[in-house]
Amino acid sequence: MKRCIICLQELDLFQGLEREQFANLCQCTKRKRLSKGHYLFHQGETTSTIYLIKSGKLKLVQTALDGHETILDVCGPGEVLGEMSLYQEQNENSSAIAMEEVRICCFSKLQFESLIKQDPSFAMRIISYLGQKRYETMLKPSKEAGLTVKERLLRLFYRLAEQYGRKTPTSTLIDLKITQQELADMIGSSRVMVIQALKELKAANIIDREKRYFVLKDDPCISVHTFN
Known part of the structure; x- marks a missing residue:
């Protein structure tokens, strides 16, 4: 009780x-x-x-x-x-x-x-x-109107980090096991487009992957309010 x-x-x-x-x-x-x-x-x-x-x-x-x-x-x-x-x-x-x-x-x-x-x-x-x-x-x-796949994906990561994030000294681990296809389904895109956007975000050192979890890097040049 x-x-x-x-x-x-x-x-x-x-x-x-x-x-x-x-x-x-x-x-x-x-x-x-x-x-x-x-x-x-x-x-x-x-x-x-x-x-x-x-x-x-x-x-x-x-x-x-x-x-x-x-x-x-x-x-x-x-x-x-x-x-x-x-x-x-x-x-x-x-x-x-x-x-x-x-x-x-x-x-x-x-x-x-x-x-x-x-x-x-x-x-x-x-x-x-x-x-x-x-x-x-x-x-x-x-x-989300007019946003690119990469922008929609990054906005989604910030929202998931806010809901399910676990803070580390330099990043936020999103405590949610989610596949590339599920990411695509969530932003209304294709898996191919999401894979490309993920590559670009990783190359820019904005996101990373630890085992089956996505990690959002701390970046003072990017504000979550930009995507709200």
Whole structure:
């Protein structure tokens, strides 16, 4: 019980809830483990479940009618999936696939509705949370418009470093095992183009590779704000 309460309290969405409300929520919470490659949910499914990632990482993959796959995002500990079911019942627009072993807390829509009845201010936090996520989703394409493959890739590395980076004296190791094809899928490019961009970034001493992890070198001439 204690670990679940701490897990919830770390989320902005649950800030301000009374301890008794946390306890009631945790008592009804289901826990799930996923092995690498297993699906949390499939594109097109209708779900009324909200998922909180406690550990591990999942990728959100959208499959087009022609079979082409695009990785929309990589989600890690503390992030919430399926939250749109709080707003309306709709089909998932992507599949969530475990990139490693993942532990998840599962909440039903009814549990959130019960919290709203107990604490109406919780509804405002949900509205604010969903609004911010929608704004970030809408803003992403406009930020990348007109950028080269190398620029989009570097921007992606900075974002991943911010989310999953482990700082060293001269660099940041991105604690995420990700393939060249997955990088290509995330920026909407081909693997060939990504390989070329990686060569150029490595030649410029901006990125490197340690085993299966990418490393972003510290460079005072490059500012992360340039790519935000």
